[in-house]
Amino acid sequence: MTRDEQAMLAFATRWLPYCGGDEHIFPEFGLSPAEFYRRVFTLVDRRFVSEVDFATKQQLREFCLMKLAQRPRMNPGGS
Structure with a gap:
């Protein structure tokens, strides 16, 4: 796991009890919240990730x- 991946996992774990932190994602990681959550989901889905316990995963x-379900979907038709 890279340092960036470790930092993302630590950030998500730290903010988990508060269901927030979205406003800090771009300044911290340079990613949109949607991309951040996709990446974190992929990280915790890996079998070899041992940085967090099963319940936290x-x-x-x-x-x-x-x-990700809360993210507004872009409607190309504008309606």
Whole structure:
């Protein structure tokens, strides 16, 4: 796991109890919240990630899915 991936995982774990932190994602990582949550979801879905315990992995998966579901979808038709 890279340092950036470790930092993303630590950030997501730190903000997990608060269901927030979106406003800090771009300044910290240079990513949109949607991209951040996609990447964190991929990280916790890896079998070899040992930085967090199983229960925290489950909570992070659910948190990422919830955050991704909340993201407004762009409607190319404008309606």
